[in-house]
Structures are given as structure tokens and as C-alpha cells.
Amino acid sequence: MSLAWQAIAVLFDLPTYILPTPVDAAESLWTNRDELWAATLVTTGEVLAGFSIAVVISIPVAMLLVSFRWFETVVYPFIVLLQTVPKIALAPLFVVWFGFGILPKVLVTFLICFFPILLDTMTGLRSSNPDMASLVRSMGGGTWAIFRKVRLPAALPHVFAGVKVAITLAVVGAVVGEFVGATQGLGYLLLRANANLDTPLLFAAIAILTVLGLVLYYAVSLVERLVIPWHVSQRAEGTVTTGPAV
Amino acid sequence: MSMADIRDSAPVAATGTQIDVRGLEIEYETSGGPVHALGPIDLTIGAGEFVSVVGPSGCGKSTLLKAVAGLIRPSAGGVSIGGAPITKPHSDLGIVFQNPLLMDWRSVLSNVLLQAEMRSMPKQQATAKAKALLAQVGLAGFENRRPHELSGGMQQRVGICRALLHEPPLIMMDEPFGALDALTREQMCYDLQDLWLERRPTVLFITHSISEATLLSDRVIVMSKRPGQILAEYEMTRPRPRLLDDDEHPEVDRVSREIRRLLGVTDHATTKKAS
Numbered sequence: 001m002s003l004a005w006q007a008i009a010v011l012f013d014l015p016t017y018i019l020p021t022p023v024d025a026a027e028s029l030w031t032n033r034d035e036l037w038a039a040t041l042v043t044t045g046e047v048l049a050g051f052s053i054a055v056v057i058s059i060p061v062a063m064l065l066v067s068f069r070w071f072e073t074v075v076y077p078f079i080v081l082l083q084t085v086p087k088i089a090l091a092p093l094f095v096v097w098f099g100f101g102i103l104p105k106v107l108v109t110f111l112i113c114f115f116p117i118l119l120d121t122m123t124g125l126r127s128s129n130p131d132m133a134s135l136v137r138s139m140g141g142g143t144w145a146i147f148r149k150v151r152l153p154a155a156l157p158h159v160f161a162g163v164k165v166a167i168t169l170a171v172v173g174a175v176v177g178e179f180v181g182a183t184q185g186l187g188y189l190l191l192r193a194n195a196n197l198d199t200p201l202l203f204a205a206i207a208i209l210t211v212l213g214l215v216l217y218y219a220v221s222l223v224e225r226l227v228i229p230w231h232v233s234q235r236a237e238g239t240v241t242t243g244p245a246v
Numbered sequence: 247m248s249m250a251d252i253r254d255s256a257p258v259a260a261t262g263t264q265i266d267v268r269g270l271e272i273e274y275e276t277s278g279g280p281v282h283a284l285g286p287i288d289l290t291i292g293a294g295e296f297v298s299v300v301g302p303s304g305c306g307k308s309t310l311l312k313a314v315a316g317l318i319r320p321s322a323g324g325v326s327i328g329g330a331p332i333t334k335p336h337s338d339l340g341i342v343f344q345n346p347l348l349m350d351w352r353s354v355l356s357n358v359l360l361q362a363e364m365r366s367m368p369k370q371q372a373t374a375k376a377k378a379l380l381a382q383v384g385l386a387g388f389e390n391r392r393p394h395e396l397s398g399g400m401q402q403r404v405g406i407c408r409a410l411l412h413e414p415p416l417i418m419m420d421e422p423f424g425a426l427d428a429l430t431r432e433q434m435c436y437d438l439q440d441l442w443l444e445r446r447p448t449v450l451f452i453t454h455s456i457s458e459a460t461l462l463s464d465r466v467i468v469m470s471k472r473p474g475q476i477l478a479e480y481e482m483t484r485p486r487p488r489l490l491d492d493d494e495h496p497e498v499d500r501v502s503r504e505i506r507r508l509l510g511v512t513d514h515a516t517t518k519k520a521s
Contacts, residue, residue: 131343134317139364140337149360153351230351230392 020200025207028200035189040208042185046102046174047216050109051167058114059159062121067147079118087111088176095181105177105185112173113166117159124158125151157231160224167220171213186212262294262448263338263415265314269323271473272309282473284309286323289467289476293415294446298459301469302509307452310474311420314450315341327416337365339416340409344424346401348393354380354404355389361411372411379407383437399430403437410441416448424454432490435461439487456505460498461488468508477508 002022008014009021016024029036061079065072087108094104128150136146178187186205193201225234271285284306291297299307312318314325316332325332327339340361348357355376362372380389383403393401402422409417422438423431435458442449442462453459459466466480480501484492492498 129345129347131345132347132349134312134315134335135341135343135347136364137317137335138315138337138339138341139361140335141364145364149364150349153349156351228351230394232350232394235394 017197017199020203024200025203028198029204029207032201032204036204036208039184039186039189039205040212043174043178043187044212046105046109046177046185047170047212049102050106050173051113051170053106053110054113054117054166055163058117059121062118062125066122066125079115083115087173091176091180094177100181100183104180105174105182108177109170109173112169116165116169117162120158120162121155124155127158128154156228157233160220160228164217164220164224167216168213171209171216175209262446263328264293265291265416265448265450266326267314267323270310270313270320270325271322272306272313272318273321284313284474287474287476291448291450294448296442296449296451296462296464297467298451298453298463299467299469300453300456300459300505301474302471303454305469305471306474307469308420311418311450311452315339315418338414339418340412340414342402342405342409342417342419342422344421346393346405348401348404350393353390353392354385354396357393357404358408358411361408365412367412376407376411379410380404383407399426399434402426402434406438413445414447418450420452421454423458431455431458435490438462443486456502457490460501461490466501466505468505478504480504
């Protein structure tokens with residue numbers, strides 16, 4: 001693909017500020033490596049902070065929502081209302097409130113990640129067979145035992161689905177946060193490159209953001225693989241029953 | 247895997263508990279108003295007795311089982327087990343549902359050991375017991391497999407081992423073989439007969455299958471369609487161990503015919519000829 005890109009850029013003799021060749025972009029990546037690296041660290045920090053806070057908060061909130069009807073009745077409409085406000089539109093407000101530091105970016109990232117994890121965790125906690133609860137009750141277990149032995153493990157595949165959506169959105173959140181008002185980070189660098197018509201640098205930053213998203217996504221997938229190797233989504237294809245027929 | 251050795255030995259003393267169902271009625275609230283699902287039912291199941299309940303789909307057989315197990319609250323009447331009234335889920339029993347209800351995240355052995363964990367049974371003893379039970383139903387060597395690697399029949403055997411691990415005096419089974427193919431069903435029936443003969447627990451067995459009921463039971467209860475009530479009861483007296491090939495046995499033949507008649511199963515060809 002990058003060969004085709006190179007060919008198009010060269011053949012049509014496009015100016016570098018419209019479409020730089022991959023070689024130009026790679027060059028820019030190399031010459032600006034120190035600045036790009038520093039920006040990457042900043043953005044990664046914001047992504048991880050916002051994402052982690054979302055995981056830590058949304059999963060327990062989902063547990064409360066499915067466990068207590070009154071809590072769901074009272075709190076859930078507010079959560080939905082909050083979700084329908086475009087988080088990106090809140091970003092300028094956060095800058096007004098919290099300044100140009102890391103906090104508004106983390107906040108936008110957190111808000112973007114919160115809902116998918118919450119929703120999928122709730123679905124997961126409600127997905128187990130009700131007879132499974134009867135089974136645990138017949139063994140003398142109560143609500144807590146059912147939660148711990150049945151509902152929580154059964155919810156994990158759903159939780160991971162939400163977490164995987166969230167981690168990809170998290171990068172968007174951090175970059176948007178930086179667009180609105182920042183003095184560092186890849187989003188800030190993008191805007192600056194744009195203003196200077198430094199399109200090769202723009203491409204370099206985009207490439208880094210893409211790689212960052214991929215690395216984070218596969219890191220989450222790896223954790224998923226380790227935590228729920230039993231789930232159908234994690235099984236190797238073509239697993240067959242072997243052993244004596246019964 | 248068959249346990250021919252027990253078949254020749256003298257009957258074991260019953261270890262089960264008695265169940266008394268008095269005036270039991272269940273009503274559900276639905277969007278279309280209350281639905282009278284079951285009852286009134288009066289039923290006594292003696293200690294160590296194997297009682298089957300047959301009836302049309304939706305007649306409340308499963309509801310009856312759940313009410314007896316204390317998993318749902320009766321609207322009227324009540325249940326007592328071993329003389330004690332049931333007010334909460336009864337735990338001195340083993341339950342097997344139609345769905346094996348195995349946990350994907352646990353190995354076969356660990357699924358059976360769930361019973362031990364919930365009851366804080368000593369781990370080592372429970373593990374040995376679980377392995378022995380699995381071997382008894384032909385699952386030796388499968389202890390560390392995941393449930394999804396097993397066939398439907400094998401999964402249901404795991405569920406049965408789990409229900410038997412703590413040697414309950416009472417076993418409730420809700421169409422346990424309903425989802426299995428015909429041959430597997432027959433084998434499971436024999437295996438269940440052997441397991442019962444070995445320990446003589448009280449069994450409440452819900453089924454659609456008249457042949458399962460007549461093979462396994464001391465008594466077959468026939469239920470009407472909703473609201474489920476008891477239409478008839480049949481004592482099955484032929485000696486055990488019984489065989490599924492005994493269709494010609496006068497008792498099996500008579501009871502099977504009567505149950506089919508009660509449940510409205512008609513043979514159109516013969517009906518036409520007769521009329």
C-alpha cells in the first residue's frame with residue numbers, strides 16, 4: 001500500500017503539503033523523533049489514565065445497577081442522559097474548568113470509555129441462565145455466592161467486549177482533549193503541524209496514533225486471552241472432542 | 247460402566263427423606279393478569295421412593311419441582327421435607343435440570359466440585375469422591391476437560407455427578423434426558439437405575455417420556471394440562487433391575503396405554519377403523 005501511495009505522490013507530482021510521500025513522512029518521523037516520543041508518552045499517559053479510571057468505576061457501578069433495582073431506577077436515567085451529551089462538546093468546557101493540563105484530557109477519555117464498559121458489563125451480569133442461580137441456591141448458596149460463582153464469571157466475556165471498544169475510543173478521547181487546548185501531546189502536535197502545513201509531520205503523528213491504538217487493543221486482547229481462555233471466542237478453531245466415545 | 251455387581255446384591259435400605267405436598271397451588275403474575283399454573287396438588291413421596299411425574303408441556307411439572315425444592319413460593323398450601331416445612335430453598339438435595347448447567351470456565355472435575363465448595367466439604371475427600379463418581383458414569387480421563395469438549399450426554403453425566411457428590415437423601419430431576427438422543431437416553435436411564443439401586447435416595451423425576459417413567463419409577467404421577475393437577479397415579483411393581491425391552495410386560499403395557507389415553511394421545515388410523 002505504501003508503494004502505491006509513493007507512486008501516486010510521485011506520478012501526480014503532488015506538493016508535499018497536500019500528500020507527502022511515505023518517505024517524506026518517515027523522514028519527518030525520524031527528524032522529529034524526540035518531540036514525537038515525548039508527545040506519545042503524554043498522550044499514552046492520558047489514554048491509560050482515563051481508560052483505567054473508567055474500568056475501575058464502570059464495572060462496580062454496573063454491579064450496583066444490576067443488583068439493586070432502586071439504584072437502577074434512580075441512577076440509570078442520569079447515566080443515559082450523560083451519555084447522550086456528546087463528550088467531544090464537553091471538552092471545551094473542561095478546558096475552562098480545569099485548564100490546559102492533563103486533567104481535562106483524562107476526563108474526556110474517561111467519559112468516552114465509561115459507557116461501553118458499563119453497558120456490556122450490565123448485559124453480561126444479566127446473561128447467565130436463571131436455572132444456574134437455582135442450582136447454587138439448592139447448594140445452600142445465597143445472592144453473594146450466585147454473584148461470585150455464576151454471574152461474575154459469566155459476565156467476563158461481555159466485560160472484555162466493552163473494554164475492547166473502550167480502549168480504541170480512549171485514544172480518540174485523549175486526542176480530542178488535546179485538540180481543544182493543550183501544550184503537549186500528539187493531538188497538540190497534529191494541530192501545530194496542520195497550522196504550519198507540515199503535512200509530513202501530520203502523517204507521522206497519525207501513524208503513531210494508529211500504532212498506539214493497535215498496541216493498546218492487542219494488549220487488552222492478550223489480557224482477555226489470559227483471563228477467559230475458556231470462552232468460545234478464545235478457543236482455537238476446529239477443536240474437536242477426542243477421547244473414548246461414551 | 248454398568249454396575250452388574252449391584253444388580254445381584256440384596257436391595258439397600260432406603261436413605262431418602264419423605265416429601266409431603268399439601269394443597270400446593272402456584273399462581274404467576276403476568277402482563278395479562280394472574281395465571282393459575284399449578285394445583286391444588288396433594289402428594290406424598292415416601293422415603294427412598296422413586297416418583298416420576300409425566301404430563302403435557304406447560305402443565306407445571308417443572309413448577310412443581312421448583313416449589314418442592316423451595317425455589318419458588320407457593321401461592322397456597324405448602325411442602326414439607328422430612329417433616330420440616332419448606333420456606334426457603336431446600337439444600338439437602340441434589341438437582342439436575344434439562345440443561346446440564348455446567349460452567350464453561352471450570353473443568354469437568356471442578357464443575358462437580360462446585361457442590362463441595364458450596365458446602366465446605368473437605369477438599370481432598372470431595373475430589374476423590376468426584377473422581378470416583380465420574381469414573382462410575384464412564385468419564386474417567388475427562389476430569390480436566392472443559393464442558394464444551396464433551397457431548398451432550400457426557401455433559402449431563404457431569405451434572406448428575408455434581409448432584410450426587412454430597413450423597414443427598416433427595417434427588418430432583420427436571421427432564422434430565424430431554425435434550426439427549428434416543429440411544430443416549432436409554433443408556434442414561436440404565437445408569438440412573440443403577441445409581442438409585444445403589445443408594446436408594448428419594449427421587450422426584452420430571453419427564454415427558456412414558457418409557458422412562460415406567461422403567462425407573464415406583465410410582466408414576468400423571469398431570470393434567472394447566473393448571474396442572476394430578477389425573478392419576480400408577481404403582482410400578484415389577485422387580486428391579488428393569489429393562490426397557492419389557493414393553494410387553496402386562497403392567498408396563500397397561501400403564502403406558504392408560505397414560506397415553508389420559509394425555510389424549512390417539513392413534514387416528516385405529517380410531518377411524520373402529521368407528
